[in-house]
Amino acid sequence: MDKAFWHQRWEEGRIGFHQDDVHPALPAYWNPVPEKLLASDDLSEAAVKGRRIVFVPLCGKSNDMVWLADQGWQVIGVELSERAVKDFFIAQGLSPVHTQVADQLSSYQAGPYLLYCGDMFHLHRQHMMAVTAVYDRASLVALPEAKRHRYAFHLAQMLSPAVEMLLVSLEHDKPAGPPFSVEAAEIEWLFGANFEITPLARLEEDERQVTDVVYRMVRKGLKSVSDRKRKSAGL
């Protein structure tokens, strides 16, 4: 899957992956403990609110970003297709400020959204400094196997150690993709060295015989701290 493949799909409107509805995993399972709170006892509403920045890799024009923003999160996304990014802001009735960030990377910013337009692999740690959580729906499954390794490594490199992740992967029996079928064993292999991975739910198979599987991922060594903070904050 090269970049031309995705640009073409967006230009031709072949975006069957795009969902009008918010993914059910979000209302059911989205409750990461913002990173800096792990090292702090300040769990007041103001403290929690000030530290909510979520990274949405390979974001398309997903309405899940709107749901996250409605919950008080600042959203940082990255998407190859400028068409997708522009359509997202049009749908929100927002006029973003466009900035050329690097040779092949620009950003569009308005309201609670900062969407980078370019290749995810052109992002660096400096773009992720304030990120406290990650929401990945259908990014991993958009990439062929070799790139999935690069993706997992790149994410782990960019993100600060205490970031929590909610991952929605897909499983199916077809030999080809995208979407590729990425199962629990591969997720463990890709992320298990760095993350404690908890399977949360398997959704019902859809009409294409594809099953969504939801995981929570917390950096190793931080899980018990996170669970304790989550409990005491009533999250």
Ligand SMILES: C[S@@+](CC[C@H](N)C(=O)[O-])C[C@H]1O[C@@H](n2cnc3c(N)ncnc32)[C@H](O)[C@@H]1O
């Ligand atoms: C399967 S779609 C998922 C989109 C979105 N997460 C959603 O839930 O609707 C994958 C998206 O990743 C984008 N994409 C593919 N490779 C990328 C890359 N290397 N960097 C940034 N975006 C990429 C595609 O243009 C496409 O919009």
